[in-house]
Amino acid sequence: MVQISLPKNSKLQKGKYYKDKTGSKNLRKVNVYRWDPSTGENPRIDTYEVDMDNCPTKVLDVLNKIKNEIDPSIAYRRSCAHGVCGSCAMNMDGKNGLACTKPHSEIKGDINIYPLPHLKVLKDLIGDLSTLYKQYESVEPWLKNSNNSGKTENLQSKEDRAKLDGLYECIMCACCSTACPSYWWNGDKYLGPAVLLQAYRWIIDSRDEDRKERLKKVADELKLYRCHTIMNCTNACPKGLNPAKAIASIKKMLATS
Amino acid sequence: MKDNNPISPHIQVYNWHISSLVSISHRITGVLNFVLLILVCFWVISLIFGSESYQYFKIFSNSIVGKFFIIGFIWSYIFQILSEIRHWFWDLGYGFELKTTKITGVLVILGSFTLTIVLYLFNGVLV
Numbered sequence: 001m002v003q004i005s006l007p008k009n010s011k012l013q014k015g016k017y018y019k020d021k022t023g024s025k026n027l028r029k030v031n032v033y034r035w036d037p038s039t040g041e042n043p044r045i046d047t048y049e050v051d052m053d054n055c056p057t058k059v060l061d062v063l064n065k066i067k068n069e070i071d072p073s074i075a076y077r078r079s080c081a082h083g084v085c086g087s088c089a090m091n092m093d094g095k096n097g098l099a100c101t102k103p104h105s106e107i108k109g110d111i112n113i114y115p116l117p118h119l120k121v122l123k124d125l126i127g128d129l130s131t132l133y134k135q136y137e138s139v140e141p142w143l144k145n146s147n148n149s150g151k152t153e154n155l156q157s158k159e160d161r162a163k164l165d166g167l168y169e170c171i172m173c174a175c176c177s178t179a180c181p182s183y184w185w186n187g188d189k190y191l192g193p194a195v196l197l198q199a200y201r202w203i204i205d206s207r208d209e210d211r212k213e214r215l216k217k218v219a220d221e222l223k224l225y226r227c228h229t230i231m232n233c234t235n236a237c238p239k240g241l242n243p244a245k246a247i248a249s250i251k252k253m254l255a256t257s
Numbered sequence: 258m259k260d261n262n263p264i265s266p267h268i269q270v271y272n273w274h275i276s277s278l279v280s281i282s283h284r285i286t287g288v289l290n291f292v293l294l295i296l297v298c299f300w301v302i303s304l305i306f307g308s309e310s311y312q313y314f315k316i317f318s319n320s321i322v323g324k325f326f327i328i329g330f331i332w333s334y335i336f337q338i339l340s341e342i343r344h345w346f347w348d349l350g351y352g353f354e355l356k357t358t359k360i361t362g363v364l365v366i367l368g369s370f371t372l373t374i375v376l377y378l379f380n381g382v383l384v
Contacts, residue, residue: 010263094272231276
């Protein structure tokens, strides 16, 4: 259900202020969401003064710098640092994205960093995505083909292959789903843009023989039609994909089949 | 343990953009239009009961509060219609590119205000 305000235990407190110790003249304030499960306290916003003269270009570099040089207790997910793994998805400057591909020069004023919105926080910038993964599993994201003996190639025309462009590139970083107000309010039932884009990726695959069943499964008031084309998903996608369009394609297939 | 975990901030920190703004306005005007239909009912009823009762409606519609209601009513409907046209194109599968959604979003907002002014000034509404 729609709940605009945060529950009591999620209300933000003022946090610590880490003053610069390097003496640099090119400082930037970085406000980071912190929550430590071991203390039982409410989440807080810590502010770090970061020396930008000795900092590479991306927001992830800023976080690495804070963790390495100022405060090692800060927790966030990261792995490839090249926009491929999707681990460092977070909310920066009021918009979801990958910290490793987001240049901090694009942000005006203080750099505000939060976890992906409306998730259960596990620690600091790490949100719990287990619901999303369960939903991903529910669309059975694998090829269903009775002729698939494993001995021959599963051929596909160039045109059919092209239909997967703009879909297969999805790295499941969850930037889109956690940007979606519908997913905020109904995340337990509505599948959300990331999972629906994945569902469409298998629906539209010419090699898959389960199209009808897949469509039937997703045709649900809550699972699919909670999408009201708010466009937050497409706006957030760090890979430049268009989940809103994929969802509309599913809706159109259902309306015309 | 898990129930103790806080929920990360959402609407409090997320930036608004044209499409999300038009989307929420579409919702609000939808509800508003439904409620404002009562005003139309009064209008029709005052017509049914003849010119004398219509005078009361006219006094109301010429007052500042009345004008506010009527202009708001016109805007709300026009906004809903324009935004719905945008949705029709989406339903047909067109206009999902980010640039296009921005342009059509601005068109809906600007169009709703322009058409409201045009309608109110030049159609002689309730004069």
